[in-house]
Every structure is written in C-alpha cells, then in structure tokens.
Amino acid sequence: xxxxxxxxxxxxxxxxxxxxxxxxxxxxxxxxxxxxxxxxxxxxxxxxxxxxxxxxxxxxxxxxxxxxxxxxxxxxxxxxxxxxxxxxxxxxxxxxxxxxxxxxxxxxxxxxxxxxxxxxxxxxxxxxxxxxxxxxxxxxxxxxxxxxxxxxxxxxxxxxxxxxxxxxxxxxxxxxxxxxxxxxxxxxxxxxxxxxxxxxxxxxxxxxxxxxxxxxxxxxxxxxxxxxxxxxxxxxxxxxxxxxxxxxxxxxxxxxxxxxxxxxxxxxxxxxxxxxxxxxxxxxxxxxxxxxxxxxxxxxxxxxxxxxxxxxxxxxxxxxxxxxxxxxxxxxxxxxxxxxxxxxxxxxxxxxxxxxxxxxxxxxxxxxxxxxxxxxxxxxxxxxxxxxxxxxxxxxxxxxxxxxxxxxxxxxxxxxxxxxxxxxxxxxxxxxxxxxxxxxxxxxxxxxxxxxxxxxx
Amino acid sequence: xxxxxxxxxxxxxxxxxxxxxxxxxxxxxxxxxxxxxxxxxxxxxxxxxxxxxxxxxxxxxxxxxxxxxxxxxxxxxxxxxxxxxxxxxxxxxxxxxxxxxxxxxxxxxxxxxxxxxxxxxxxxxxxxxxxxxxxxxxxxxxxxxxxxxxxxxxxxxxxxxxxxxxxxxxxxxxxxxxxxxxxxxxxxxxxxxxxxxxxxxxxxxxxxxxxxxxxxxxxxxxxxxxxxxxxxxxxxxxxxxxxxxxxxxxxxxxxxxxxxxxxxxxxxxxxxxxxxxxxxxxxxxxxxxxxxxxxxxxxxxxxxxxxxxxxxxxxxxxxxxxxxxxxxxxxxxxxxxxxxxxxxxxxxxxxxxxxxxxxxxxxxxxxxxxxxxxxxxxxxxxxxxxxxxxxxxxxxxxxxxxxxxxxxxxxxxxxxxxxxxxxxxxxxxxxxxxxxxxxxxxxxxxxxxxxxxxxxx
Numbered sequence: 001x002x003x004x005x006x007x008x009x010x011x012x013x014x015x016x017x018x019x020x021x022x023x024x025x026x027x028x029x030x031x032x033x034x035x036x037x038x039x040x041x042x043x044x045x046x047x048x049x050x051x052x053x054x055x056x057x058x059x060x061x062x063x064x065x066x067x068x069x070x071x072x073x074x075x076x077x078x079x080x081x082x083x084x085x086x087x088x089x090x091x092x093x094x095x096x097x098x099x100x101x102x103x104x105x106x107x108x109x110x111x112x113x114x115x116x117x118x119x120x121x122x123x124x125x126x127x128x129x130x131x132x133x134x135x136x137x138x139x140x141x142x143x144x145x146x147x148x149x150x151x152x153x154x155x156x157x158x159x160x161x162x163x164x165x166x167x168x169x170x171x172x173x174x175x176x177x178x179x180x181x182x183x184x185x186x187x188x189x190x191x192x193x194x195x196x197x198x199x200x201x202x203x204x205x206x207x208x209x210x211x212x213x214x215x216x217x218x219x220x221x222x223x224x225x226x227x228x229x230x231x232x233x234x235x236x237x238x239x240x241x242x243x244x245x246x247x248x249x250x251x252x253x254x255x256x257x258x259x260x261x262x263x264x265x266x267x268x269x270x271x272x273x274x275x276x277x278x279x280x281x282x283x284x285x286x287x288x289x290x291x292x293x294x295x296x297x298x299x300x301x302x303x304x305x306x307x308x309x310x311x312x313x314x315x316x317x318x319x320x321x322x323x324x325x326x327x328x329x330x331x332x333x334x335x336x337x338x339x340x341x342x343x344x345x346x347x348x349x350x351x352x353x354x355x356x357x358x359x360x361x362x363x364x365x366x367x368x369x370x371x372x373x374x375x376x377x378x379x380x381x382x383x384x385x386x387x388x389x390x391x392x393x394x395x396x397x398x399x400x401x402x403x404x405x406x407x408x409x410x411x412x413x414x415x416x417x418x419x420x421x422x423x424x425x426x427x428x429x430x431x432x433x434x435x436x437x438x439x440x441x442x443x444x445x446x447x448x449x450x451x452x453x454x455x456x457x
Numbered sequence: 458x459x460x461x462x463x464x465x466x467x468x469x470x471x472x473x474x475x476x477x478x479x480x481x482x483x484x485x486x487x488x489x490x491x492x493x494x495x496x497x498x499x500x501x502x503x504x505x506x507x508x509x510x511x512x513x514x515x516x517x518x519x520x521x522x523x524x525x526x527x528x529x530x531x532x533x534x535x536x537x538x539x540x541x542x543x544x545x546x547x548x549x550x551x552x553x554x555x556x557x558x559x560x561x562x563x564x565x566x567x568x569x570x571x572x573x574x575x576x577x578x579x580x581x582x583x584x585x586x587x588x589x590x591x592x593x594x595x596x597x598x599x600x601x602x603x604x605x606x607x608x609x610x611x612x613x614x615x616x617x618x619x620x621x622x623x624x625x626x627x628x629x630x631x632x633x634x635x636x637x638x639x640x641x642x643x644x645x646x647x648x649x650x651x652x653x654x655x656x657x658x659x660x661x662x663x664x665x666x667x668x669x670x671x672x673x674x675x676x677x678x679x680x681x682x683x684x685x686x687x688x689x690x691x692x693x694x695x696x697x698x699x700x701x702x703x704x705x706x707x708x709x710x711x712x713x714x715x716x717x718x719x720x721x722x723x724x725x726x727x728x729x730x731x732x733x734x735x736x737x738x739x740x741x742x743x744x745x746x747x748x749x750x751x752x753x754x755x756x757x758x759x760x761x762x763x764x765x766x767x768x769x770x771x772x773x774x775x776x777x778x779x780x781x782x783x784x785x786x787x788x789x790x791x792x793x794x795x796x797x798x799x800x801x802x803x804x805x806x807x808x809x810x811x812x813x814x815x816x817x818x819x820x821x822x823x824x825x826x827x828x829x830x831x832x833x834x835x836x837x838x839x840x841x842x843x844x845x846x847x848x849x850x851x852x853x854x855x856x857x858x859x860x861x862x863x864x865x866x867x868x869x870x871x872x873x874x875x876x877x878x879x880x881x882x883x884x885x886x887x888x889x890x891x892x893x894x895x896x897x898x899x900x901x902x903x904x905x906x907x908x909x910x911x912x913x914x
C-alpha cells in the first residue's frame with residue numbers, strides 16, 4: 001500500500017493536470033449541442049482505464065450518451081468484486097455570468113478547484129480512476145476485482161441505465177457497489193451516509209370553467225378551482241406537519257432508539273441560518289433532523305392558477321395545478337404511496353371541479369444499509385485513518401435512483417463514499433471541490449480497497 | 458316627439474356613416490402610439506355636440522386623455538338636469554388575426570356592425586349624440602337640461618375622472634345621471650340594471666426559505682409556503698361557499714322577499730352551459746343567481762408557487778402568492794372588508810412563513826337604486842314602448858366605478874340604460890352591436906327624455 005500512496009504523492013501535479021483536462025470537456029448531457037463533448041468525456045474515461053491497465057474496456061452505445069464499462073478481474077476468486085458507479089456528464093453551467101471563472105477552464109483558488117463537475121461527479125470519479133491506475137502501475141494488480149460503470153446520463157435522469165443494469169445483469173454483477181457521488185456533512189468530517197429516501201410523485205389539475213371567467217358575472221355560481229385546490233391540498237397535511245393521506249405511514253419502519261441516537265449525534269446545519277426561514281418546523285413527535293433524515297415527507301413543489309402578472313385581474317381561473325412529491329423511508333412502496341395519494345385526492349375532491357392526475361413515472365424505494373455492516377465499518381475506519389477524524393453516521397432525505405436500482409436488481413450492499421462538502425455548490429454557478437479532499441480522498445480509497453480485500457460477503 | 462322620431466328615420470343612413478367615421482378612429486387609450494387618435498375621437502365628440510347646437514362645449518385637458526364636457530341648459534328651471542356619462546376610448550383590438558374584418562373599418566354583416574367600440578362604448582355614446590342633435594335640429598330645444606361628460610380613459614381605469622368630478626362638482630352637478638355602457642340580458646329584451654357590486658382586493662405572499670430548496674435535504678424541517686398558502690386559503694371559505702372571514706357579512710343588507718322574487722324572475726344564462734363547468738355551486742341558503750347577482754363573493758384570481766414547467770422539480774418553493782378580490786353588496790364598506798381580510802390572514806398565518814400583504818388601492822362600494830324609483834319605472838316604460846316588450850330587472854355582479862363615484866360625490870340616482878347584448882364580444886375580437894338596437898335604442902332615449910321631463914326630483 002505504501003508504494004501506491006507514494007506514487008500518488010509523486011504524481012500529484014500530473015494528476016491535477018489530467019483532472020483539469022477532464023473538467024475542460026463541456027459534457028453537458030441535457031444540451032444536444034454538446035453531444036460530441038459528452039462522447040469525448042466518455043472517451044477520456046475509457047482511455048484512462050485502458051492506459052491504467054484494465055483488461056476489458058467498453059464504450060457501450062445507448063439510445064442516449066455512451067456508458068463506459070470496464071473490468072479487472074485478476075485479484076482472484078477469493079477476493080470480492082466491487083461494482084464502482086459514477087457519471088461523467090455534468091449539469092449546464094447557466095447562469096454563466098455568475099461564474100467567477102470559466103466553468104470549463106478549471107481554476108484553482110483558495111485551495112479549491114472551480115469548474116462545472118469538480119464535485120458532481122467528474123472530480124470524484126477521477127479520484128477512483130487515479131487510484132486504480134496507481135495500484136496497477138505500482139503493484140501490477142488491484143487488491144480486489146473491479147467492475148467500473150461510468151454513465152453519461154445521470155443529470156438527465158439516467159434514462160438508459162436501469163435497462164442496461166437489468167439486461168447485462170451477469171456482466172455487472174458484483175459483491176457490493178461503491179459510489180462516490182455524495183458529500184460529507186462538513187469539510188474534513190468523514191461521513192457515512194447509510195440511508196437515502198425513496199421518491200414518488202404526481203401532478204394534478206382541477207378544472208372549473210372552460211376559460212377564465214369574469215369574477216363579477218360568474219362569482220358565486222362557479223366553483224373557483226384555485227379555492228378548490230387550496231381546500232384539497234389543506235386536507236393532505238395537518239398543522240403539525242403530519243401527512244393526512246390514509247395509510248401513508250402504515251409501512252414505515254419505526255425509528256429505533258439506536259437510530260434516533262445516531263441522528264442526534266450526527267452534526268447538521270442550522271436549518272434556519274442556512275435557509276433563511278424564520279423558524280423550523282417538524283412532524284409531531286420528531287425533531288427536524290429526524291424528520292428530514294428518516295421520516296417520510298410530502299411536499300408541494302409547484303402550484304399555479306389564474307393570473308400571475310402585476311396588479312389585479314378579476315377572474316375566476318379556469319384551472320389550478322399542483323405538483324407533489326414524497327420522500328419515502330424504508331418499508332414504504334413508492335407505487336403504493338402514489339396510489340394512496342390518488343385515492344386521497346379523489347376522495348377529497350371538492351364539488352364543481354374536474355380532476356386530471358398525471359402520475360410521475362419515475363420512482364425509487366428508500367435505501368438503507370446496516371450501519372454495522374463490515375463494509376460500512378471498514379469505510380469508517382479508512383476515513384478515520386486518512387482524515388484523522390472519526391466518521392459520523394447520517395441518513396439523508398435525498399434520493400439517488402441508481403442506489404435503489406442496484407439494490408433492487410442485484411440485492412447487494414451499496415457503499416456511498418462521498419467526498420464532497422456542503423460548500424461545493426453542485427448544480428449552481430462556481431461549483432468547486434476542496435483540493436485537500438482529492439489527496440485525502442484518494443488515500444481513503446486506497447485504504448478502503450486494502451481493507452475490504454479479505455471480506456467474505 | 459313625433460318629428461324627432463321621423464328625423465331619426467329619415468337620416469338613418471347618414472347616421473350610420475357618421476357612426477362608422479367615429480368607429481374608424483383607433484382611440485386605444487392604453488397605447489401611447491394612439492395618443493393622437495384618442496384626441497381625434499374626443500374632437501369628433503366635441504364637434505358633434507357643437508354642430509348639434511350645444512351652448513357650451515369644452516375639450517378639457519387632463520394628465521392623460523382629454524374629457525369632453527358640454528351643456529345645454531335652456532329647458533327651464535322647472536325641468537330636471539341630467540348628467541350623461543360615456544367614454545370614447547376603446548380596448549386594444551388584439552389579437553388582430555382573430556378579427557374577420559378590420560377592427561377600425563366598421564363592417565355591417567348579418568345585421569350587426571363589427572368594430573372595436575361598436576358596443577363599448579362608442580356605439581352607445583353615439584346613439585345619445587344623435588338623439589340630442591335630433592331634438593335640437595327639429596324642435597330647437599331639449600326636453601330637459603343636459604350635461605354631457607364623455608371621457609377617454611375608461612378602459613385604463615378612469616385615472617383622472619374621480620378628481621375631475623370632485624373638483625368641478627358644481628359644473629357637473631345634476632339631478633340624476635344616465636349611463637349607456639352596459640347591456641341587456643338578451644337581444645330585444647329590455648333590461649333594467651338596478652344594482653352593481655362593489656369591489657376590494659389584495660394580494661399576499663408567504664415566504665419560507667430565501668431560495669427554492671432541495672426537497673430531500675430540507676423537506677421536514679422547513680415549512681412549505683405552498684402548503685402554508687393552501688392551509689390559509691382553505692380557512693377563508695367553507696365547502697358551502699360561505700366566506701369564513703370574520704365580520705364579512707355583518708353589514709350586508711338582507712335580500713328582501715321582493716328582491717328574491719325579482720331575481721327569480723330575471724332571465725339568466727344556464728351557467729353550466731355557458732361556462733363549461735361540470736356543475737354550479739352557490740352560497741348555502743341562496744341560489745346561484747342570487748349569489749352572483751346580490752350576495753358578496755370572495756375569489757382567488759391568481760395563485761402561484763414554485764415550479765410550473767414540465768415534469769418534476771423536487772423543491773420546496775421559496776414563496777407562494779395569492780391574489781384575492783371580493784365583490785361587495787350594498788352595506789359593505791370596501792376599505793373595512795379589505796381590513797377584515799388582512800386580519801383573517803394575519804390570524805390564520807401558519808407557523809414558519811413570513812407574510813407580506815399588498816392592498817389593492819382601487820375599490821368601489823356597491824351601487825343599488827330603488828327599482829320602484831320613478832326614473833327607473835319610466836325607463837322601463839320607454840323600453841317597453843320601443844322594444845314592444847316588458848323590461849326585466851336585474852342586479853349584476855360586476856362593478857362600474859364611475860357609478861359609485863357619481864353616487865358618492867353627487868348622491869343622485871344613476872340610471873343604467875344599457876343597449877348592448879350578451880353577443881357583443883366586448884374586449885374580444887369581432888366586437889359588434891346589433892343594428893336593430895341602434896334604431897330602437899335611439900327611440901328609447903327619445904321616449905325617456907320626454908318621459909322624465911316633468912319629473913320632480
């Protein structure tokens with residue numbers, strides 16, 4: 001292991017130059033004018049893996065952007081096989097005028113590297129590529145068998161990944177998976193993310209009259225769809241933030257006292273300070289931290305009806321629309337929850353309006369790994385070794401669909417080795433990543449592969 | 458009177474040509490590129506009144522478009538004085554491509570004249586101008602004393618009229634007012650409009666976090682302003698359409714059984730058929746017709762929060778905004794009602810959001826004239842005489858601010874002699890006015906001036 005660490009130190013400058021080249025490719029997957037750039041980024045990854053010494057490197061065509069698959073399977077049959085997942089595509093850089101430096105001309109200042117993708121996810125993917133190369137270049141082998149899956153469509157919903165994972169099940173099968181596409185709760189604070197929420201949603205429209213009406217001539221005879229919408233939405237949550245949809249909580253795995261303790265100990269931001277809200281709220285019987293990390297939520301993401309311009313327009317709107325999503329916890333089935341929402345809306349539909357429901361086709365179950373699983377405790381040890389600080393354990397309210405897919409298709413543990421920080425400004429102007437986390441992060445990965453090589457799974 | 462009627466019949470073609478000239482002037486008051494055209498229309502009116510034989514004709518300058526004032530006061534001191542109000546400005550013709558003929562090249566087809574302003578209000582103003590001229594040209598005098606006030610800013614909120622009516626109170630003072638800027642419930646169905654609703658409103662915003670937030674990372678800790686808005690709005694009306702704002706109904710003049718009978722007898726559209734709503738609603742204890750015509754209403758005119766694009770965006774919106782207006786009935790004070798709304802919103806404000814209220818500065822009291830007032834019964838008689846059909850009595854949910862201003866400043870009855878029809882398409886493409894209503898309408902006005910000349914007020 002020592003020679004790998006030395007190799008990383010010796011080639012530090014060279015790796016930064018390579019990373020910059022990777023970040024210079026504007027692989028914006030949502031923008032068709034960048035289609036060639038997206039492919040270039042895929043080629044960067046596949047070339048890197050070939051040069052590193054991987055036996056099999058494929059640039060798989062999809063209906064959208066290519067997927068890089070690679071494998072090195074010579075660690076031996078007694079060694080575990082990991083499936084490493086990441087993505088090389090990035091969010092659009094807009095609004096461009098808010099960037100202090102070119103989003104595709106990585107710039108290092110104040111010990112951070114600024115570029116679109118620096119943290120999400122090119123930077124973190126690159127750390128793994130370098131470590132794999134370092135092992136192969138110095139020791140001629142890897143501590144474990146490695147399968148690599150780096151897609152180019154994460155920022156546009158991973159449209160083709162589920163099918164690929166499903167259809168090439170044997171090829172991608174592994175003993176566990178590792179993903180580095182998340183973050184720590186603070187810089188230099190190793191964080192074990194052992195749970196993610198699931199997700200479901202729908203949008204619905206209430207239609208009153210065919211067109212907006214004169215509120216004087218018709219007000220009183222025609223149900224106002226905006227009022228109908230307000231009345232209906234108000235039935236979905238009480239004032240103590242408890243969801244009122246029947247059966248919503250039925251399958252929720254109760255929080256154990258051990259979990260509540262972990263959540264209590266987990267550092268977290270001051271929600272009021274970081275959001276600017278005048279006060280925090282939370283579900284009756286739970287702290288705000290428990291609610292965000294480990295209890296299901298229902299949120300209105302969008303709501304619109306009638307006139308939105310300046311001043312007054314005295315109309316009865318023709319329609320009102322609401323977009324809802326839920327974040328789910330282990331035990332809840334997203335398709336079932338969606339159905340409970342539909343039933344609730346139908347049951348509480350006010351008189352005088354017509355209902356149309358559009359079910360969100362994407363959904364995900366919540367993911368949780370046992371925080372005492374050896375793959376997790378070894379990750380915590382590797383972090384502690386390299387960051388010189390004990391890891392904290394957190395669950396998160398966000399959803400990463402690929403985690404649930406891997407869980408659903410392969411039924412293997414997924415380890416989320418996140419190296420980002422809360423200041424990385426993912427999806428926003430001036431995305432960045434701390435230079436120190438590159439170094440410590442790569443060392444952590446080296447330690448981790450060594451630590452898990454004798455794990456029996 | 459007979460010679461006046463004969464004059465009208467003899468000069469019919471000439472009057473239509475004159476009307477067309479009036480309609481050809483694109484006096485769009487909201488469009489500054491039409492400023493000169495608006496003045497041209499004012500000059501058309503003042504020239505017409507001068508040629509008719511009016512003693513005093515003024516083109517009064519305002520901060521906006523000019524106002525035409527004229528008077529003929531030789532009917533004698535024992536005769537009543539009427540203030541006739543109308544407006545010569547028109548709505549923009551957009552969308553132009555939906556017009557079957559040029560909006561400013563009046564075209565007669567199917568016994569209707571098509572042009573912007575044909576009904577609202579140039580056509581109806583012109584009928585009065587012709588009748589006044591007909592009297593003066595044939596009999597050399599008018600049956601009553603007449604003051605004329607034709608403004609050019611009605612379609613942009615009559616910004617300067619209130620001040621003019623207030624400042625030149627003596628000049629504009631009269632025994633009663635007549636306005637022809639409304640319509641009948643059906644073609645050839647004389648209609649006495651004896652009540653209008655008042656109006657007040659406000660808009661308010663609930664702010665949660667400073668920016669839209671990731672619903673996974675913050676959902677559960679931060680109050681969703683869209684949900685707060687729904688919960689708050691739902692407290693304002695119950696499911697039987699009864700407004701729940703404290704004191705909202707306190708000052709409402711109860712409907713008499715005579716009024717309920719009048720409303721029952723008044724013809725009305727089939728609300729379901731004309732609006733496309735699946736069913737009608739109405740305030741508990743009142744029919745939909747009673748509610749629209751004579752009971753106060755509260756409507757949400759606009760509602761918006763968060764994401765409105767296609768698909769899903771998993772955010773907690775930063776803010777939610779609602780625009781509300783009320784239509785008021787006699788007894789209710791609009792400023793007081795606005796204050797009741799503010800108090801209700803403040804009282805029911807959910808935890809975790811900040812409130813900003815923007816009070817709508819415009820307001821109007823409801824207007825109602827006694828349907829048995831002799832000025833009203835004489836109008837009904839004049840209608841019956843010329844349309845050969847008994848007039849029906851209606852109250853309307855709309856508001857005409859000038860009616861309330863005349864009532865408030867001069868405390869005189871306002872007679873609404875409306876000749877429009879429900880098919881006139883005011884403010885829309887292909888505005889028109891039935892040719893038959895010109896003839897019968899002008900005869901009605903002749904009859905009316907004769908009928909009221911000996912009224913003691």
